[in-house]
Amino acid sequence: MGFYNLETLKEDAKRHGITVLNPHINKSRSVCIIENDAIRLGFLNVLGLGEAFAKAIEAGKAKQGDFRSIGDFLERTGVPEEVALNMASAGAFDNLETNRRKVKWEIGLRYRPVNSQLSLPLPANQDMVDLIAPDELGEDAGRIQCTQSFSRRPYYGKVTPSFQR
Numbered sequence: 001m002g003f004y005n006l007e008t009l010k011e012d013a014k015r016h017g018i019t020v021l022n023p024h025i026n027k028s029r030s031v032c033i034i035e036n037d038a039i040r041l042g043f044l045n046v047l048g049l050g051e052a053f054a055k056a057i058e059a060g061k062a063k064q065g066d067f068r069s070i071g072d073f074l075e076r077t078g079v080p081e082e083v084a085l086n087m088a089s090a091g092a093f094d095n096l097e098t099n100r101r102k103v104k105w106e107i108g109l110r111y112r113p114v115n116s117q118l119s120l121p122l123p124a125n126q127d128m129v130d131l132i133a134p135d136e137l138g139e140d141a142g143r144i145q146c147t148q149s150f151s152r153r154p155y156y157g158k159v160t161p162s163f164q165r
Contacts, residue, residue: 006045013039022091025073026066030054047086053079070096070103071110081111101131 004012010020019038023046027035030051031042043054060067060076067073070093074084087093088103097103 006041022094023087024095025057025087025092026061026095028092029058041090043087043092046083046090046092048083049079049086053077053083067096070106074107074110074112081107081113084111099131099133101134105129105131 013020021035021038021040023041023043028040028042030044032045033040033042043049043057044051056077056079057073060073064076067076073093079087084107085104088100088107091100093100093103097106
């Protein structure tokens with residue numbers, strides 16, 4: 001099954017009446033699992049998230065319980081910013097905040113590289129802004145781009161240029 005890309009497998013599951021759930025920071029594991037007659041995608045299906053970071057996420061969860069916030073997740077796991085942004089695009093933080101743009105904004109505010117300097121946990125709430133949720137096309141394009149696919153062909157969906165002449 002390794003030669004089918006993830007989107008093909010998800011569409012096939014949908015045709016057979018099986019629901020495919022996005023990765024979830026508190027419910028997913030490294031690999032896909034069955035959850036209430038549905039398939040929950042694993043961390044290894046997120047672009048750029050390898051086995052080491054998947055194990056770090058599971059270890060952080062096992063050590064101190066569920067992640068309560070995005071800042072809590074970033075502090076306890078040590079995943080790189082790019083991987084956290086890909087997880088946000090794939091929907092892994094939807095249980096904390098459904099607007100993925102806000103999640104990405106917060107990741108940008110709270111991310112501190114591991115082993116670069118001691119962290120000073122300052123509040124970031126005053127730097128949060130009200131961001132409009134992207135339309136359906138934007139969500140699909142981000143999700144497809146940030147879930148790992150074994151096909152090297154780029155995704156060309158319903159993208160229309162918005163040039164003003």
